Structure formats: structure tokens, C-alpha cells
Amino acid sequence: MRPGVLFILITVILDSMGIGLIIPVMPDLIQEVQGTGLSTAALWGGVLSTTFAVMQFLFGPVIGGLSDRFGRRPVLLLSLVVMALDYLVMAVAGSIFLLLLGRVIGGITAATQSTANAYMADISGPDDRAANFGLIGAAFGVGFVLGPLLGGVLAEYGTRAPFYAAAILAALNAIFGYFVLRETVTDDIRRPFRWARANPLGSIRQLGRVPGVGPLLIVFFLYQVAFMVYPAIWSYFGKERFGWEPATIGLSLALFGIMMAVVQGGLIRWVLRLLGERGTVIYGHVFDVGAFVALAFVTNGTVALILTPLAALAAVITPALQGIMSKAVSADAQGELQGALTSAMALAMILSPMVMTGTFAAFTETDAAFYLPGAPFFLSAALIVVGLVVFIAFPPKHTLARDAG
Template sequence: MKPGVLFILFTVMIDAMGIGLIVPVMPDLILEVRGGDIGKAALWGGVLSTVFAAMQFLFGPLLGALSDRYGRRPILLGSLVVLVADYLVMAVAGTIWLLLLGRIVGGITAATQSTANAYMADISAPEDKAANFGLIGAAFGMGFVFGPVIGGLLAEYGTRAPFYAAAALAGINAVFGYLVLTETVDDRIRRAFSWGRANPLGVFRHLSRLPGLGPLLLVYFLYQVAFTVYPAVWAYYTSERFDWSPGMIGFSLFLFGISLAAIQGGLIRPILRMLGERGAVIYGHAADIGVFLLIGFVWSGTALLILTPLAALPAVITPALQGIMSKAVSDDAQGELQGALVSMSALAMVISPLIMTASFSAAIGPASPVYLPGAPFLLSALLMAASLGVFLRASRRFVFT
């Protein structure tokens, strides 16, 4: 593998690890700098997560457009350098406002996946692009898997240790990139910067041009909102309900990530062969509803740990939905469709943490008529049921394999 490609994969993996590394310590860190109880910490955690996702949504297209004008190398290396500084600031932050600023800057610098994808497109022959984009997806998945467990282990050395580790990883990768990354943008493919192409709202304008896909896009969006309950409240829920340590939280997220990778990387094929695309989406929704209900009312930490890998079983929904929608549009509209799906995922990441953390805080607060820390997962079950209803009605017009 070429050194430049290795750098790109490391960059994407570090972006994902940077998110996961700090998840296990966020409840304790927010309590440390803000005070209050776990419910208030969850609300602030929702704000921090939403701000991070919003920055990715806003700046992903912008960084991609800037890289078309000025090149991939300065955008990628510059983002890594800023990311190092950002992690170091968060490592010493003594107020919630500095943490908030850190998440704003971190969201901007982590929005480089569009640039990483552009680099891979630059160096790939047409027949190799899909496989190379798959490498980026795999790198992001590996970062998601290993980030939380490493963060949980580092948390044993204090709430600031994961931030120093993330800064070190980003710094080492920046040096590596400086040494090996060559520029792929030349005058042949360079284009002038345009705010119209850098504006994420333009993606939503394209949604109306995709005939017949509105209901399926709604299904995709509802699913993303419901699924985001895991990164949004898992650390707060397990800390409040079962008094899990950061190490245990990190291990459970590692178990979930490994199971998710196994489903989407291997078991998805036999499931599709047995059920077809429509059946896989229906099965995934039904399984998700059941899992969310079980987590909402689970009685012990051991039972929840057993449920954790099972929670990945419905992960067939996303690839099956993407397959259905991809066949419903022409070959020259595939990029437009995938851009729309990316935008909807980002929007879900903005909205869901606020909804889920607010429901968690309300359900454990003194004004709640019943103590129900699993309330966000019950809400996700309702969203999943609504999504299934929309899908059953909308899918009648499509021909499935």
C-alpha cells in the first residue's frame, strides 16, 4: 500500500478514534468542570455532541471545496495540526465553555472525510474507486471500534489522559503525512472556489429532484435519529443505571462496534440472500424495536452486556436501504443520492443527541413521575416503529431482489 494512501486511512481512523477516545470520560469530565448531577451532565453532553456534528455538517462541503482549489495536502495537514492544538486545549480546559469551543473546533477539523475521499478519487482508476472508498469506510469503522476501549483504559489515568493520547496520535500522523503525502490537485483538475458548491444546504435542494424517494429518505432519516441513541446517551445511561466505570463503558462500546463490523462486513450477505432487500429492512426494523424495548427495561448490567452484541443485529437496515434507493435512481445520479444520505446522517447527528439526552434527563429528574433512565431507548423504539410504517407503505412501488 502506498504511503500516501496509508496516511489517508490513518487520518480517517484517527478522526473516528478521536471521537470514541473521549466518550467514556465525558460524563466524569463534565461533572468535573461543571458540577451538578449526571442528568445535567447528559444535557451538556448532548449539546457538545450536537455542536460537533453541526460543525461537520457545515464544514465538510467547505473543506472539500477548498481542497479542490488549494489542494488536498494543505487541507489535510492543516486540519491535523489544528486538531492537535484543539485536543491539548481540551486536556487542560477548566470550564464547560472551553470544552464547547474545543468541540466546535474539533468538529471543523474532523470534517475532512470529504477531502480524504477526494484524494482517493484523484489516485484511483474508475474501476478501483469503490474498493478504495471501502478502505476509508473500514478505517473509520476500526477507529470507532478501538477508540472507546482505548479511551476507557486511558481513563483509569484520569479524565484528561485520552485527550493527550488523541493529540499525540494526530501529531504523529501529521508528521507522517508531511513526509509522505504528495499533492494530487494540479491545474488539470483544479477549479475555482464557489460558495454554491461549498454550501451544505445545496444538498437538500437536490433531494426534491430524486423522484419517488422522499418516503424512503424519511425512513433513512428516522432510522439514523433512532440509532444515534447509542453514542448520545450510552455513557450516561450505563453510568446512572448500573454505575459502570469508564473502562466498562469503553469495553461495551468496543463489543458493540466489533459486532456491528461483523454484521455489515459479513452476515449482511447471507441475510440479503435469505430475506431480500425489503425483507432485510423489515427484519432490521423489527429487531431494532425489540432490542430498544429490552434495553429500555433491562434489569441488570450483566443482562445489558449480553444484549450489547445483539443490538448490532439490525445493522442490515442501512446497506439494504442504500441498495434499494441506489437501484431507484439512474447511474448518473448515484453521487447525488449518496451526498443526500450523508447530509441526512449529519442532520440526524445534530438533532438526535439533544432529543435523547433531554429525554434521559427528564426521566431521571425529580419531576419525573417514574424513574426511567431507559426512556431514550423507548423513544427510539417508537421512532423505529414509525420508520417501519413509512417503509411498508412506500416500498410497494419498488421491485426488490
């Protein structure tokens, strides 16, 4: 593996670890700086998480657009330096408002996944992009696993330890990138930065005008909203339905993340060769519907633990969709495309937790008309069905032509 690609994957891992790394210590940390009870701490924790997602949503296309203008290298290196400084600020924060400021800055610096994807698009041929985007997804899965596990271990050394560790990791990766990351934006594909394109909704609208991309953006967004059911309600679902302890919940999430990394880092290449990009997207949707419905109605904890990693076999959807959309836009718009996708993912991170936790509450209250803790998974299955219908009803013409050939 080329050193530059390794740097990109480490950067994505750090981005995806940004939330999970500090989750284990956030309740104690917020109570420490606020002097309040756990319920109030939970409310502030929700505010901090939402703030992080909002910043990613707003700045995803800005970061992507800046990388199209100034290059991938300076954007990624500067983001890592600021990320390291931000974690240091949060490590010494003595007030909730300083923590909130830290999450604002952290959300901005973690919006670099758009630039990482654009770098992968720059160095990949048209036939390799979907598989290389799978490496990005695998790196995200690794961070999804490592974040909570590392945060839980470091919490033994105090509420501030995970922040210091994150700062050190970001700084070391910035140094590594300084020496190995070459610039991939040439004068041939460099484009001027325009705020109109950097508007998160504006960039999505702009790309929606590209023939065949609009419906794919809808499919991508629906999938992200459905997928976010896992971080949104898994811990509540496991406790309510199976009486799981935190250790079991953490183990199940780790199993899911490991399998997601395996699927997007390796298995997807075999699936793409077998089914093509369009067939891979369809397979992923069909498999996801079955997995979500099974989780919605499962009542045995052991069966749920078996289903959890198996559900990750549908994780081929995102890289396959990215590969299709990447082919539909010009070489000088790869950063803008990935910025729009980052914004769509962040918007899903804002919307999905509210919808999924609300659904969970509605079906688990003492006076609920119908008791079903897995109702959010059933809702996710419905969203996946809608996405599949849109994908089949509005097929990307260039993909159909390729598959037919």
C-alpha cells in the same frame, strides 16, 4: 488492502475517536480550567458536545463540496494537519472558551467522513459500493471502541494526555496519507464549488430532488436519530436500571462497537449477496425494532449485556442505504451526497441527545406516571418503524429493477 484505503479507514477511525477519546477526562479537565463543581462541568460538557456536532452539521457539505472541486487528497491531508494542531491547543488550554474554540475547529476537521465516503465511491464499482461503505462503518465502529478505552487508559497520565496522543495520531496519519493517497477526482468528474450546494440544508434539499433519493434521506435520518440513543442515554440507563458501574458500561459499549465493526466490515457482504440492498435495509429495520423493544423492557443486567452486541447485527442499514443512494446520483455528485449524509448524521447527533435524555428523565423522575428507564429505546423502535414504512412505501426504482433482475 490498498494503502490508500487503509489511510481512509484510519482517518475515519480518528474522526470517530474524536469524542470518545476525551470523554473520560472532560469532567476533570473542565473542573480544572473552570474551578467549578461537577454539575456545572456537566453543563459545559454538553455545550462542548453540541458545538462539536453543530460544526459537523454545518461543514459536512462544505468539506464534501470542496473535495469535489479540489480533490479528496488535499482536503483530507489539510484536515488532518489542522486536527493535530487543534488537539495541541486543547492540550494546553487554560480556559473553557479555548476548549470551546477547540471543539469548534475539531467539529470542522472531523466532518471529513463525507470526503472519505466520496473516495470510496470514486474507487468502487456500482456493485461494490455498499460493501465498501461497510468498511467505513466498520472503521467508525473501531473508533467507537478505541476512543473511550484509550482515553480511559491515558487519563492515568493526566487530563491532557489524551489530547497529546490524538495530536500525534492525526499527524502520523497525515504523513502516511501524503505518501500513499492518490487523487481520485479527475477532470471528468470535477465540479465547481457553489455555496448554495454547500448549505447543509440546501444540499439535502438539492439531493431530495433527485428521483428516489428524498425518501431515502428521510429513512437515513430517522435511523440515525434512533441509533444515537446508545451514546445519548446508555450510561444513565445502565446505572438506573441495573446499577452498573462505569467499567461495566464501558465494556458493554465496547462489545457493541466490536460487533458493529464485524457486521459492517465483513458480515454485510454476505447479507448483501443473500438479500440484495433493498432486502438488507428491510432486514436491518425489522431486527432493530426487535432489539430496541427488548432493551426497552429488559430488567436483567446479564441479559442486557447479551443483547447489546446482538443489537449491532442491524448495523447493515447505513451502508446499504448509502449504496442505494450512491447509485442514484451522478459520479460528479458523490462528494455532495456524502456531505449531505454527514450533515444528516450531525443533525441527528444534535437532536437525538436532547430528545432521548428528555424521554429518559420523564420516565424515571420520582413522580413519573409510568416508570420505564428503557422508554428511549421504545421511542427509537417507533422511529425505526416509521422509517421502514417510508422505505417500503417509496421504493427506489433502480434498486427494485436490480433486485428483480
